[in-house]
Amino acid sequence: VAADAAWREEVLRLAERHDAVILAHNYQRPEIQEIAHSVGDSLGLCKIAAECDSGTIVFCGVHFMAETAKILAPDKRVIIPDARAGCSLADSITAAQLRAWKAEHPGAVVVSYVNTTAEVKAETDICCTSSNAVEVVRSIPADREVLFCPDQFLGAHVKRETGRDNLHVWAGECHVHAGINGPELAEQAAADPDADLFVHPECGCATSALYLAGEGIVPREQVRILSTGAMLDAARETKARSVLVATEVGMLHQLRKAAPGVDFRAVNERASCRYMKMITPAALLRALRDGVDEVHVDPEVAARARASVRRMITIGR
Numbered sequence: 001v002a003a004d005a006a007w008r009e010e011v012l013r014l015a016e017r018h019d020a021v022i023l024a025h026n027y028q029r030p031e032i033q034e035i036a037h038s039v040g041d042s043l044g045l046c047k048i049a050a051e052c053d054s055g056t057i058v059f060c061g062v063h064f065m066a067e068t069a070k071i072l073a074p075d076k077r078v079i080i081p082d083a084r085a086g087c088s089l090a091d092s093i094t095a096a097q098l099r100a101w102k103a104e105h106p107g108a109v110v111v112s113y114v115n116t117t118a119e120v121k122a123e124t125d126i127c128c129t130s131s132n133a134v135e136v137v138r139s140i141p142a143d144r145e146v147l148f149c150p151d152q153f154l155g156a157h158v159k160r161e162t163g164r165d166n167l168h169v170w171a172g173e174c175h176v177h178a179g180i181n182g183p184e185l186a187e188q189a190a191a192d193p194d195a196d197l198f199v200h201p202e203c204g205c206a207t208s209a210l211y212l213a214g215e216g217i218v219p220r221e222q223v224r225i226l227s228t229g230a231m232l233d234a235a236r237e238t239k240a241r242s243v244l245v246a247t248e249v250g251m252l253h254q255l256r257k258a259a260p261g262v263d264f265r266a267v268n269e270r271a272s273c274r275y276m277k278m279i280t281p282a283a284l285l286r287a288l289r290d291g292v293d294e295v296h297v298d299p300e301v302a303a304r305a306r307a308s309v310r311r312m313i314t315i316g317r
């Protein structure tokens, strides 16, 4: 299926007929981003899902995101165009593993990244995303132990920012972001010392970026550790002519739209999430035509998970 004018027309016609809103994450294929009613980061899209008037949400992203939309909007029909679109980070901790970890640290507060299954969220006190993780951890009294899961690099970032010794970090990672490495970033930064560095906190190279700043190789103000949503705000404000981007390559589409005069370059052009890319034009058309794949969450699990997601949203206000 080509993403041509006929495809566009048919997708939009079916969306209207089924009272469906199409949401797309910043890492989706450009043609999916272009046809979506809203594009954004994982937190922003879930808020839209919860607040919109449409009876059906077609979530072009990965499974945990569609599941979070269903948790926040249980009465709506939520469809993901391909239910196989998983997440290596969400797979790095199960609810049983989290229960065992909690048993080792009685009384600790559990903070989970939204990149987790509904079952893990149900075992969590407060969820967070890359845009609010530091704020969420700061909201917890300093004398309480914190269990942070599942991303070790985001956890290290939060630990650095909050200076908390009583924060324990799970050793999970996203295979895409972990693969964007420090030496690659250092080499490119040395070749273009005036470039800004936009680094997602899930990257293995976030520590290297701060090391470059600490050593004076790159001015500190040019090194930015940012969520995908915050990268777009930074893109609109930057004075730099070029920006080295350390995150999934789908992000470049919105960055280039936000600041057409800036040269955005991927630190690692192979950093493409195969799960995100499973949402093809053909899959989106099939989703709208046949109403598949519908996302279901057990109501009891959803109720407990909703409490941890809502706590996060309240802190962010």
Ligand code: 13P
Pocket: 040, 041, 042, 043, 115, 129, 130, 131, 174, 202, 227, 228, 229, 248
């Ligand atoms: P954001 O929360 O920044 O949208 O990122 C989601 C994600 O999957 C990162 O890999």
Ligand code: SF4
Pocket: 062, 086, 087, 088, 089, 090, 115, 174, 175, 176, 177, 248, 273, 274, 275, 276
């Ligand atoms: Fe998961 Fe990584 Fe893909 Fe994001 S980029 S959806 S964290 S596997």
